[in-house]
Amino acid sequence: MTPIVTLACFTLTFVFLRKVLPRLARHDLTFLGFNFAFLAILMNGSALIFLTVFLVISYALAAAAQRWKAIHIGFFIFPLVLIFAVFKKYYFPPLQPVYEHIPELIGLSYVIFRVLIIMLESRNTGKLVNPLSYLNYSVSMLTFMSGPIQRYREFSEDMKRFKTFTLDKKETLSALARFMGGVIKVIYLAAAAQGLQNYFMEARKWKTSMEDFDFVPMTFHDPLAFSEVLAPSLGFGLASLFYLVFLYFNFSGYTDMAIGLGRLLGFRLPENFKYPFAATSFLDFWTRWHISLSLWFRDYCFTPILKGMIKIGIKSPVIATLPAYFISFGLLGLWHGRTWPFILCGLMFAAASTANHSYRSVLKRVVTKETLTKLNESRFYQAFTSALTLFYISLAITGLWLPGDEFTSVWHSFSPAQAVLSFGLVIVCLAVCLYLGRAMLRRKEYAACACWVYGTIRRFNTPLWWGALAGLCLWTLLLPKPLDDPFVYFRF
Amino acid sequence: MKTLSRKFFRIPLFFLAGLVLATGFFEMFLRITELMPGFRILPVAQVSLYSPDPDVGYSFRPNANGFWDTENRAYIEINNLGYRGQETADDGADIVFAGHSLTEALQVEEDKTFAFLTGQRLNVKTANLGISGASPAVVVARLRKYMPTLKPQLVVVVVVETRFFEHAAVLQDNAYVGYKLTADGSTAHLSYGFRQTRGYKFRTSEVGGLIYWALDHFRIVNVLNNTFNRGLFRGLRDLRAPAVVKNEASIGTQKSFFDLWVRSEPRDHRLALEAFLSDLADLQAQHKTNVIIAVTGPWEDANTVTLEAVDQAMRAMTDRYGVTIVNLTPFIQSQYPDGVTSVAYRSFRPPWRGGHLNETGHLIYAEALADIIERQKLRFVNPEK
Numbered sequence A: 001m002t003p004i005v006t007l008a009c010f011t012l013t014f015v016f017l018r019k020v021l022p023r024l025a026r027h028d029l030t031f032l033g034f035n036f037a038f039l040a041i042l043m044n045g046s047a048l049i050f051l052t053v054f055l056v057i058s059y060a061l062a063a064a065a066q067r068w069k070a071i072h073i074g075f076f077i078f079p080l081v082l083i084f085a086v087f088k089k090y091y092f093p094p095l096q097p098v099y100e101h102i103p104e105l106i107g108l109s110y111v112i113f114r115v116l117i118i119m120l121e122s123r124n125t126g127k128l129v130n131p132l133s134y135l136n137y138s139v140s141m142l143t144f145m146s147g148p149i150q151r152y153r154e155f156s157e158d159m160k161r162f163k164t165f166t167l168d169k170k171e172t173l174s175a176l177a178r179f180m181g182g183v184i185k186v187i188y189l190a191a192a193a194q195g196l197q198n199y200f201m202e203a204r205k206w207k208t209s210m211e212d213f214d215f216v217p218m219t220f221h222d223p224l225a226f227s228e229v230l231a232p233s234l235g236f237g238l239a240s241l242f243y244l245v246f247l248y249f250n251f252s253g254y255t256d257m258a259i260g261l262g263r264l265l266g267f268r269l270p271e272n273f274k275y276p277f278a279a280t281s282f283l284d285f286w287t288r289w290h291i292s293l294s295l296w297f298r299d300y301c302f303t304p305i306l307k308g309m310i311k312i313g314i315k316s317p318v319i320a321t322l323p324a325y326f327i328s329f330g331l332l333g334l335w336h337g338r339t340w341p342f343i344l345c346g347l348m349f350a351a352a353s354t355a356n357h358s359y360r361s362v363l364k365r366v367v368t369k370e371t372l373t374k375l376n377e378s379r380f381y382q383a384f385t386s387a388l389t390l391f392y393i394s395l396a397i398t399g400l401w402l403p404g405d406e407f408t409s410v411w412h413s414f415s416p417a418q419a420v421l422s423f424g425l426v427i428v429c430l431a432v433c434l435y436l437g438r439a440m441l442r443r444k445e446y447a448a449c450a451c452w453v454y455g456t457i458r459r460f461n462t463p464l465w466w467g468a469l470a471g472l473c474l475w476t477l478l479l480p481k482p483l484d485d486p487f488v489y490f491r492f
Numbered sequence B: 001m002k003t004l005s006r007k008f009f010r011i012p013l014f015f016l017a018g019l020v021l022a023t024g025f026f027e028m029f030l031r032i033t034e035l036m037p038g039f040r041i042l043p044v045a046q047v048s049l050y051s052p053d054p055d056v057g058y059s060f061r062p063n064a065n066g067f068w069d070t071e072n073r074a075y076i077e078i079n080n081l082g083y084r085g086q087e088t089a090d091d092g093a094d095i096v097f098a099g100h101s102l103t104e105a106l107q108v109e110e111d112k113t114f115a116f117l118t119g120q121r122l123n124v125k126t127a128n129l130g131i132s133g134a135s136p137a138v139v140v141a142r143l144r145k146y147m148p149t150l151k152p153q154l155v156v157v158v159v160v161e162t163r164f165f166e167h168a169a170v171l172q173d174n175a176y177v178g179y180k181l182t183a184d185g186s187t188a189h190l191s192y193g194f195r196q197t198r199g200y201k202f203r204t205s206e207v208g209g210l211i212y213w214a215l216d217h218f219r220i221v222n223v224l225n226n227t228f229n230r231g232l233f234r235g236l237r238d239l240r241a242p243a244v245v246k247n248e249a250s251i252g253t254q255k256s257f258f259d260l261w262v263r264s265e266p267r268d269h270r271l272a273l274e275a276f277l278s279d280l281a282d283l284q285a286q287h288k289t290n291v292i293i294a295v296t297g298p299w300e301d302a303n304t305v306t307l308e309a310v311d312q313a314m315r316a317m318t319d320r321y322g323v324t325i326v327n328l329t330p331f332i333q334s335q336y337p338d339g340v341t342s343v344a345y346r347s348f349r350p351p352w353r354g355g356h357l358n359e360t361g362h363l364i365y366a367e368a369l370a371d372i373i374e375r376q377k378l379r380f381v382n383p384e385k
Helices: A002-020 A022-026 A028-042 A045-067 A074-087 A108-125 A131-138 A152-164 A169-210 A231-265 A291-311 A317-335 A340-366 A369-377 A379-400 A404-412 A416-442 A444-459 A463-478 A480-484 B002-035 B114-122 B136-150 B198-203 B206-217 B219-230 B234-240 B251-261 B267-286 B304-321 B329-335 B359-375
Strands: B050-053 B057-060 B065-068 B074-077 B095-099 B126-128 B154-160 B178-181 B188-191 B290-296 B324-327
Touching: A002 A022, A002 A028, A002 A231, A022 A028, A022 A152, A028 A045, A028 A131, A028 A152, A045 A074, A045 A108, A045 A131, A074 A108, A108 A131, A108 A152, A108 A291, A131 A152, A169 A231, A169 A463, A231 A379, A231 A416, A291 A317, A317 A340, A340 A369, A340 A379, A369 A379, A379 A404, A379 A416, A463 B002, A463 B219, B002 B219, B050 B198, B057 B136, B095 B114, B095 B136, B114 B126, B114 B359, B136 B154, B136 B178, B136 B188, B136 B267, B154 B267, B154 B359, B178 B267, B188 B267, B198 B206, B206 B219, B251 B267, B251 B304, B267 B290, B267 B304, B290 B329, B290 B359, B304 B324, B329 B359
Parallel strands: B095 B126, B095 B154, B154 B290, B290 B324
Antiparallel strands: B050 B057, B065 B074, B178 B188
C-alpha cells in the first residue's frame, strides 16, 4: 500500500505546487522531476540505472526505426524485447549467471508497452517524439507501476490539458470518490476474497494431509466438511476462483486509485475494467478485463498478424484469424510471468481464444440467425457461459499464485475424474450465483437504493464529514493487511 | 470576526470531531468483525501480546487475547499466568513445553499446536511456555519462573534449528535475559542487563503501563502499535529490495549446526549451550522432573554420516548433563521417504516457505514427541494435584 500512498503524496504536493507556483508547475521539466523523484523513492539506485539504460536504448531504437523505414520494424523490436527479457530475467534466454547481477525492476513490463507505442507511432507518423515528452510518457508516475497503458496521443492531449487545468470542487470530489472506491476495493473486498481463497486452499490441504494420522477425527472439525473424495480438487477449484475475484478487486482497486489521482492533475487515464464478471465468453472477457492491455495487443499484435496472413494469401477470415488469436493470447499469457506455468497459461489463453472463435464461426453456420439471437439472449445460457469462462481463466492463471513446485504437486493431488466432477460442480454453482446475481441487479429497487446512498454521501460537505472521511481513510490505510500484500500487478 | 472564528475554531473542531467519530466507528467495526464469521476474511487488528517481565525481559500479558494475523490468522488467548492457554492454569500441568516461536505457534489455534496435540494423544495436561524469539537463556528464565507453579513431571524443550543457539541474543542481555561469559571466559551465566535499559524502564513506567492498558482495551491502539513496529514505510522498503526467500536447509546453516554440536565451535556459543544444559539439569534436579530437549537440524537433505555424527554428539551431552536430548529430524524424514522440502509442513502460503509449522507440521511434531515421551515410560500421576 505504501507506493500508492507515496503516489498520493506526490500528487497532492503537485496540486499544492500548482496552487502556489502555477508557472513552475506547468513546465514539462517539473513533471519529469516529480516522475524521477517518485522513481527514486520506489526503486534502489541500481534498478534506476538499469531502467535509465533501458529507456535510452529504447529511444535510440525508436529513432533508428523512424529514420530507416526500409528496414523491417522487427529488426528494431526484436533487440528491445530481448533486452526486456534479460532485464526481467525470463528463463529463456538462459542467462542465469547474468541474472544474478540484475536487480528486480518494477514497472518495466508497462514501460515496454509505452516505448513500443512510441517506436511504432514514430515510424508511422514519421515524427519522433521529443526526449522530454518521451520520458514523461514512459515513466509517468501515475501509470508507472501498474498502468493503465495509455496511448501517446491521449497522453499528449492530457499534457496539454495539464498545463491549463484548474481543479474545481466538483472534480475534486469526483476524484476523491474514485480514489476511495479503489481503497475500499483493495483493503476490504480484495482482502475478503483472498481470505476465502486461503481458506479453501487450507481446507484442501488439511484434509489431504491429515489422512495419514490416526488421531485425525479428534482434531478435524472444520465447518466446511468436504466430501473425502472431492476435497483436494474442490478446494483448489474454489481457491482458484476466489483468486480471480481477489485479483479483480486488487487490480481494479489500484486502477481506480490511479485514475482518481490522475484526475486531480487533469489526466484522463483510460479505464481498465468494464464489469469483467459479466463476460459471456473468453473473447468478451478480454474486452472487459485489463482493457488497455487487450487493446494494445489488438492494435499492435493481433491486427498486424491478421493483415500479414491476408497479405500472404489466406483468404478465409476464419483461418486467418486463428494464428493471430493464438499468437496474441499466447504472448498475453507469457507477459504475466517468466516461468513455465506462464507458458502453460499463454497456451491455455491461446487455445481458449481459438476455440471461442471457432465455436462462434461453427455456431453461425449450424444454427439460424434467430436461434443464435435467442441463444445469446437466454439468461441461463449467459450465466453458464460466464461461469465456464471465469472458471477457465481462474485455472489458467494458477501460475500467478502457485509457484512452480507447488503448481505441480497441487495438480497431482487429484485424479482427472475428481477434477472433472468438482470443477463441474464449481461451474454449476457459479452459474447459479451469476444468474441470481444478475436477476437481482436488474431489479429497479436495488439500483434506486444504490443511487440514494451515493447521492446522500455526495450531499454531505461539512468539516465533520471530511474529518470522518479522513479518519476512515487513515485507519483503513493503517490496517496491516495491505502492507503485507502489495499489489499483484506491481510484480509484472 | 465571525468568519475568522469559523475558519480557525469551528472548522478544525468539527474536523477533529469527525476524526474521533471515525475512530470510534473503526473500533466498532473491528470488534464486530471479530465477533462474526467475517473474522476469517476481513481485515482484523493483530493483537499485541507482549509486555515487560523482570525475570525474562518480555513475556505475554496475562489475559491478553485477540487475532494473530502474521502467516496465518488464529485467535490467541493468554491465560492468567501469562502463557498460551484458555483456562485458568493454577492447578499445574503434567508436561511443560518450552521453546521459541515454533512452540509458541501463534499461527494456529491452541488446539492445533503440537503442545496441545501431544497432551491429547497422551491424555495428560500440558502447558505451552513457548515464546517468540526465545534464546536459551529466555527458555531457562521462563522455566524457572513457572516450574514452581506448574510442577510438571516432564519438561520438553523444543529447539528447531541452530538459530536458537546462534542467535545474537545468546550472549547479550540488553533486550532480555541472556548468557554472559564470566570474567575468565570459562563459563556462562544468566544476566539481566536489560533491567537497566531506558526501553525497559519506559515500558515499566506509568506511561508504559497506560500504553499496555490501551493495548488491552482498544483494537485501534493495536493497529497503531503494529504499524509502528512494522515501520511506516515497509511497503516501499520491500519494493526497493525484495525479500529473498532463503533456503532453510542451506549447506551453510547445516555446517554451523554441525560445528556447534560436533566440533564445539564457536567457543562462546558452545559455552552458552553448556550453561543452558547445565541450568536445565539443575532445574531437573531441583524440581524432581525430567527434561527432554527435542532438536531438529536444518537438514532434510543431510547425509547419514552427518546425522550420525550429530546424534553421537547429542548422546555424549546426555551422559554429561543427565538430560535427554533427542533429534526429531530422522522422524520427520521417515514421514517423507521420497524426500521433502520444508514447505510441506512449515508454511501456510508460498511467500512463507520455511516459516513456522503449519497444521500438518504440528501433527508430525505431536506424533514424534508423543512417541518419544512414551518411550520414556513416564507415569503421569502426581499425588499433589
